[in-house]
Amino acid sequence: MDTHHTKAKGDLGVLKAQVSLYEQGYLILQPATDHAPFDLVAYKDGRFKRVQVKYKSLDKTGALTVHFRSCWADKNGTHLRAIDKDEIDLYCIYCPDTDECYYFDPADYNKSVTLRVEAPKNNQTKNVKFTADYRRVP
Structure with missing residues (x-):
């Protein structure tokens, strides 16, 4: 796979x-258009x-940060638009570094969410969301 090709990723x-x-027991349906707000x-x-x-991919601190916006x-330049959370029930983040998918409801968060694979270097655990807790559909 061309590692720099956005569509391939x-x-x-x-x-x-x-x-x-599928492994979690879901039947998968695909939209008939590329213009749906969901995949x-x-x-x-x-x-x-x-x-x-x-x-x-993981950032240099070992975290996955997802912003709820489209870019x-x-x-005319680069554009950003907040996603409409009423059009999406579930986010799935695929991380190639862990080869895992992580799931959450975007309505549970404000503008972004950060998941960590390991504890931060300062060993903080309060308010830290670990990827291991997001491997199954809520």
């Missing part, structure tokens, strides 16, 4: 999410969940 993230969700729909026990998938560039 996104496609890999969606494929990893599909496998992870796939997971169905289980009579409930549908609209899932937005993100491919995100794109065009001839």
Whole structure:
């Protein structure tokens, strides 16, 4: 895989999410358009969940920070827009460094969330969200 190609990274993230969700007992549905605010729909026990998938590598501190916004560039520059949390039921973050998917409801957070693989160097644990607690769909 071309490690710098954004679309290839996104496609890999969606494929990893599909496998992870399937292993958790979900039926996977895909939108018929690339313009939906979600990447796939997971169905289980009579409930549908609209899932937005993100491919995100660990930063230098060993954390995954996800901002609830969309970013794109065009001839007028770079643009940022907050996501509409009413259009997404579940975020799935695929991290290539751990080869794991992490799940959470974006409505539970404000503008961003940070998950950590290991404890910070200062050993703080209060208000720290560890990736191990987010491996299953809530």
